Amino acid sequence: MIIIILDVLFIILLFSFFAVLHSYLASVPVKKYLIEKYPGLGAFYRLFYNLFALFSFLLIYWLSPEPDVIIYDFNYPFDIIIIILQILSFFGFIWTAFYIDLREFLGLKQIERYLKGTYDPETLDEVTELNTTGPYKFSRHPLYLFAILFLVFRPVMDLAYLTYLVCFIAYFYIGAYYEERKLVQKYGEQYQRYQESVPSILPFKFNK
Numbered sequence: 001m002i003i004i005i006l007d008v009l010f011i012i013l014l015f016s017f018f019a020v021l022h023s024y025l026a027s028v029p030v031k032k033y034l035i036e037k038y039p040g041l042g043a044f045y046r047l048f049y050n051l052f053a054l055f056s057f058l059l060i061y062w063l064s065p066e067p068d069v070i071i072y073d074f075n076y077p078f079d080i081i082i083i084i085l086q087i088l089s090f091f092g093f094i095w096t097a098f099y100i101d102l103r104e105f106l107g108l109k110q111i112e113r114y115l116k117g118t119y120d121p122e123t124l125d126e127v128t129e130l131n132t133t134g135p136y137k138f139s140r141h142p143l144y145l146f147a148i149l150f151l152v153f154r155p156v157m158d159l160a161y162l163t164y165l166v167c168f169i170a171y172f173y174i175g176a177y178y179e180e181r182k183l184v185q186k187y188g189e190q191y192q193r194y195q196e197s198v199p200s201i202l203p204f205k206f207n208k
Contacts, residue, residue, distance in 0.1 A: 011064050015168075069158060099134040099142075105126075176200055
């Protein structure tokens with residue numbers, strides 16, 4: 001039992017390290033410092049950030065212990081129902097992707113602007129507009145919403161996966177809070193009105 005608890009704590013520690021580093025590199029002061037010191041770096045920062053986040057997570061996942069504890073294992077037909085819900089949440093993720101500029105999100109457009117000589121360091125690492133259409137009419141962070149649903153709908157749940165699931169959900173909510181502080185600074189009253197009318201992640205509000 002003690003080994004299992006230590007395994008869980010180690011997973012949380014690894015994920016916390018990833019989350020803090022990921023958030024630190026995404027912060028405006030860090031971006032401004034790096035871009036002021038290395039002006040040409042700004043155009044490549046977004047792509048570097050995404051690749052670093054991917055590989056650093058794969059690294060901590062590889063380092064994570066795997067406590068051999070099954071929380072639940074749904075049998076037929078419940079496992080099929082859960083898989084269907086997971087597929088639907090994946091399509092929700094794809095639906096959301098149609099309402100964002102994926103090339104800007106991935107960091108490819110920034111490099112294109114740099115090569116064309118039109119990159120503006122003042123934009124930091126991306127140029128975006130406030131989107132309130134499609135899935136954004138129901139949730140201010142639909143990517144987080146569908147990512148959470150996709151991770152939750154799992155026919156077999158073990159302790160390691162559950163630990164990561166809880167960590168991810170916490171990180172999405174904490175990340176959304178700090179992300180919205182930047183969005184309020186960027187869009188002002190327009191975003192504040194959007195906050196008042198549309199829920200954060202879950203597509204409903206608990207109170208008015």
